[in-house]
Amino acid sequence: MPGKAVGWAAASLPWLCPNTDSLVGLAERPADLARLAAADPALTVLLLRTTPSQLRPESFSLTGEQFLSPVILETAAAYLGATKAGWMIPTAYAIDRARGVATSASAFARRIATHTLKSPPDTAAAVADLAPLGWYGVAAIDPLVAAQALHDPAFPTNPADVQTRLWDLDHDSLARRLATRWRLPGWAAMVAGNLNLPFRIARGLVPEPDLFAVVQLAVCEAEDRTAFLGLTRCADRRELLVHLGLCVNDLDELCRSDSVVPTVTHVYPQNPHTVPLVGNLLRAAAASRRRNGVSLVVRLEARIDELHRQLANLGESTDDRLREAKLTGLAELAAGAGHEINNPLAVISGNAQRLIRTEPDPDRGESLRSIVRQTQRISEILRDLMQFARPTPPEPVRFAAAEMLSSVGADIAPLAVEREVRVEFPSTLSEIWLEGDQAQLLRAVLAVTRNGVEAAGRGGWVRLRCEAGPRSVRFVIEDSGPGLTPEAAEHAFDPFFCGRSAGRGRGLGLPTAWRLARENGGDVRHEAVVDGPTRFVVTAPRATEGREWIGRECA
Secondary structure (H helix, E strand, O other), X not given: OOOOHHHHHHHOOOOOEOOHHHHHHHHHOHHHHHHHHHHOHHHHHHHHHOOOOOOOHHHOOOOOHHHHOHHHHHXXXXXXXXXXXXEOOOXXXXXXXXXXXXXXXXXXXXXXXXXXXXXXXXXXXXXXXXXXXXXXHHHHHOHHHHHHHHHOOOOOOOHHHHHHHHHOOOHHHHHHHHHHHOOOOHHHHHHHOOOOOOHHHHOOOOOOHHHHHHHHHHHHHHHHHOOOOOOOOOOOHHHHHHHHOOOHHHHHHHOOOOOOOOOOOOOOOOOHHHOOHHHHHHHHHHHHHHHHOOOHHHHHHHHHHHHHHHHHHHHHHHHHHHHHHHHHHHHHXXXXXXHHHHHHHHHHHHHHHHHHHHOOOHHHHHHHHHHHHHHHHHHHHHHHHHHHHOOOOOOOEEEEHHHHHHHHHHHHHHHHHHHOOEEEOOOOOOOOEEEEOHHHHHHHHHHHHHHHHHHHOOOOEEEEEEEEOOOEEEEEEEEOOOOOOHHHHHOOOOOXXXXXXXXXXXXXXXXXXXXXXXXXXXXXXXXXXXXOOEEEEEXXXXXXXXXXXXXXXXX
């Protein structure tokens, strides 16, 4: 199509035509819609067009039952029979570039949404897939004119001017027109048509600012890492990072590699207009669904899948919940019992000390001193028990993991020398920062390390290492001791458990470590290693960026 007519012709497109496999899947395999839509943006657009306008982003899912409605099949059949426009040649240069950016953006948006909890991952991924909506429209009308804009020497510096000169509409204007014409949900339409606005302006216009921020940052990163389409040239990455609570390192980790697009084997020619029976298949499937309602089999399969997922999650979390409930109950009992025992204990100790001062008989004096020593021992046990039951509220600070490991090494060295146990620490440690009460987390890691030294035995070893994740830091403590029996592992964090294997004491070290780690948003757990060392893992929150940190790393 010559000249500037391309832009207006694209703005008037009745639809984007999905590939043949997508339409067949829509009719026969609704359970595959998510996989098919990930490989075919036209199907994503069609599904969004049939999404109820009142549906909230958090309720959107490509596995939702609204896509089993016969209306969507009848709509696709009507468009397919009424026009041959709107189909995008997958191998066209502009489509290839646009799909590369959209695929990466969709994967990045899903990861960012999952990490930040700022928007539903499925929704963010679907909306990011629509970022090059205007490119899709122009390429569906004339792929050569679409590619001409990409090859123009002025495009990298003035993409909107080049698009307006060649198409008479820039991408953003075209995307807004298509989103409005096709009645996409407001939360999707406003993102697709405003990706070039700085977030400080867009947040007052779009209905879902968090969704917009996730998608804009994902598209911005995708353009940097794949191909420049001029979609987010005015975006302020720093502004988005601050709003989403991310730093540059987090973003690099989330976007370090592209997700692979789900593989779709094309059984039919991709252009559905070359397969006359596709329209008949869509109409027949629509009539069947209208006559029989939503397929009972599909409903039952979906319910069974959901039941299996819930059972799997339940199986994974039941042990943790039982342990937490048990230890919480023990903590409450310990707090009450400790308070009640301390009072008579103080009376016993005080009376014994008073009698010592006036007792002339050496044997009776020694017996009284023994009573005082034992009351002090009980008092120490109660103090540890109270620390386990009701630890001091944490005072979070930001500190380096290397600093804490250094303190652990210094504190554990005398016991290691006495027990003739070799303790190995990382030779070097990258800059990893934690956030929590430094003294409490130090005590938790030290208690687990002490447990390992006591278990290793003479000539044994204990190894510590530090592993940093996006949100937490893992301190892995391994020892060469005899390991834990299944029963001992089950009760490893129970105070005064008497069935522990030799060398692992009966004190409050592990229970208190668990309690302190939990108070600081972390955890302590035993990880079974088949034919390997005994392993305990202490997790602690990784430091989030404060104002100074953002300014230093996100500049």
